Amino acid sequence: MFQMLSNPAHAHMWLNHVPTVGFGVALALFVVARLKRHDDLTRAGLVMFFVVAVVAIAAYLSGNAAEAVVQDRSDISPRAVRAHEDAALLAFVFMEITGFVAWLALWQWRRVPKLDRWQLPVVLLFAVVAFGLMARAAEMGGEIHHAEIRVAAPASKEAEAEAAAGTARAIGMFVSGHPWVWPTAETLHFIGLSLLFTVVLIVDLRLLGVARRVPYAAVYQLLPLGMLGFGMNLVTGLLFFMAALPQYIHNKAFYWKILFIVFGGINLLYFMLEDDVWAIGPGDDAPLPSKIAAASAIFLWAAVLFCGHMLPFIGNAF
Amino acid sequence: MEFFAYLEQTGFSTWVRESRSLFAYPGVLLLHTCGMAVVVGLAAGIDLRILGFAPALPLAPMRRFLPLLWVAFGVNAATGTILLLADATTKLANPDFFVKMAFIFAAVIVRRSIDTRVFRGPESEPAPVTSGAKALAAASLVCWLGAITAGRLLAYVGPVSGL
Numbered sequence: 001m002f003q004m005l006s007n008p009a010h011a012h013m014w015l016n017h018v019p020t021v022g023f024g025v026a027l028a029l030f031v032v033a034r035l036k037r038h039d040d041l042t043r044a045g046l047v048m049f050f051v052v053a054v055v056a057i058a059a060y061l062s063g064n065a066a067e068a069v070v071q072d073r074s075d076i077s078p079r080a081v082r083a084h085e086d087a088a089l090l091a092f093v094f095m096e097i098t099g100f101v102a103w104l105a106l107w108q109w110r111r112v113p114k115l116d117r118w119q120l121p122v123v124l125l126f127a128v129v130a131f132g133l134m135a136r137a138a139e140m141g142g143e144i145h146h147a148e149i150r151v152a153a154p155a156s157k158e159a160e161a162e163a164a165a166g167t168a169r170a171i172g173m174f175v176s177g178h179p180w181v182w183p184t185a186e187t188l189h190f191i192g193l194s195l196l197f198t199v200v201l202i203v204d205l206r207l208l209g210v211a212r213r214v215p216y217a218a219v220y221q222l223l224p225l226g227m228l229g230f231g232m233n234l235v236t237g238l239l240f241f242m243a244a245l246p247q248y249i250h251n252k253a254f255y256w257k258i259l260f261i262v263f264g265g266i267n268l269l270y271f272m273l274e275d276d277v278w279a280i281g282p283g284d285d286a287p288l289p290s291k292i293a294a295a296s297a298i299f300l301w302a303a304v305l306f307c308g309h310m311l312p313f314i315g316n317a318f
Numbered sequence: 319m320e321f322f323a324y325l326e327q328t329g330f331s332t333w334v335r336e337s338r339s340l341f342a343y344p345g346v347l348l349l350h351t352c353g354m355a356v357v358v359g360l361a362a363g364i365d366l367r368i369l370g371f372a373p374a375l376p377l378a379p380m381r382r383f384l385p386l387l388w389v390a391f392g393v394n395a396a397t398g399t400i401l402l403l404a405d406a407t408t409k410l411a412n413p414d415f416f417v418k419m420a421f422i423f424a425a426v427i428v429r430r431s432i433d434t435r436v437f438r439g440p441e442s443e444p445a446p447v448t449s450g451a452k453a454l455a456a457a458s459l460v461c462w463l464g465a466i467t468a469g470r471l472l473a474y475v476g477p478v479s480g481l
Contacts, residue, residue, distance in 0.1 A: 191463065197359035201359050213376065218376060
């Protein structure tokens with residue numbers, strides 16, 4: 001197990017089954033739940049979409065680390081790797097959108113007894129598209145190491161030219177090729193982190209005892225603002241990643257950062273689903289489990305900030 | 319400027335700038351970033367609420383977050399001063415640095431003005447939100463966006479020492 005995780009290629013083989021298999025299970029669950037008009041099952045499906053979208057962040061990023069391990073091997077076709085990478089990027093984008101709309105439906109459901117008519121069909125639409133794209137990316141990933149390619153792919157000039165092509169690489173070149181893109185994305189990344197902390201601090205400090213007059217249902221309204229901040233940082237963060245791959249894929253601080261993000265996403269579910277926390281009214285002291293969840297949310301997001309900040313100091317970035 | 323060159327060369331400034339310890343430059347900058355997240359995060363939360371976002375959120379008790387905002391502001395004033403001392407001659411030659419200071423100065427004045435208007439009544443009663451308070455809240459958001467942008471750009475525009 002440890003060996004599997006310490007080799008990025010193995011970690012990717014292992015992690016990428018979560019978005020492919022997990023998303024398929026989530027989709028099947030969601031469809032059955034809708035056909036049976038079963039609300040609890042539908043919510044479970046939404047939770048699964050969200051969790052898979054969170055883990056997919058780690059799976060997508062690990063692919064590039066895996067590539068760095070295998071790229072010099074003669075039995076690996078750079079063309080197949082590049083095609084897989086672009087297919088994975090497209091699938092990843094749709095998977096994140098699905099995770100976001102699923103999360104939004106879950107958030108809304110807590111506030112109102114009935115969702116807007118369009119909400120669940122929109123989730124289903126994005127989920128079906130994302131699943132199709134994901135299956136395609138997985139199939140193309142499988143082709144990377146097929147025997148018929150092994151014979152035909154020595155490291156030729158043509159193969160090297162292929163290695164520089166592809167959408168993901170083109171986006172990376174755009175970011176590194178224009179001097180204004182990186183500073184702009186960094187500025188947006190800072191604004192996004194401030195938005196995320198707006199919500200983390202207000203919601204979690206309320207549960208820890210600050211401004212006790214405010215009921216939980218009121219601070220709950222702020223959650224989409226934090227999600228917006230996270231979304232901004234996911235997009236700008238991906239731009240950094242694609243523009244400067246070597247700085248990240250060999251960087252210990254980056255691995256920890258992604259791990260804390262995944263835990264942060266799972267921690268968020270407590271604040272979405274737990275009835276005890278929802279029942280906290282004006283003036284109420286939060287029960288101990290809610291306080292623990294709130295303190296761990298602050299810890300996790302501070303740890304994400306810490307690891308991001310330490311990329312150049314502990315790791316090797318810049 | 320000679321005075322600033324002197325400040326930049328003191329033992330402490332040199333330690334902050336050149337020590338490989340994580341408590342030197344990386345640690346000070348980390349505190350500065352955390353402070354920013356708290357100050358801008360809480361300020362933006364209150365300002366957005368004043369502007370009408372999350373209307374069911376009672377505004378009056380939000381004053382309880384203000385002490386924390388000012389503690390974080392104090393942390394950033396202190397860490398900001400240290401970061402300035404370590405790189406004084408370069409930062410002070412950079413017009414962008416003064417743009418950042420102007421945004422922060424304006425943000426503080428606007429914050430005081432918002433808080434005396436909105437949080438003057440008892441905590442148990444709804445806070446009064448006037449159109450003046452809304453304009454100030456919008457100005458506060460603009461000031462913090464400007465301060466973050468100018469701060470981030472300190473690493474890219476004008477004279478840059480690589481710190």
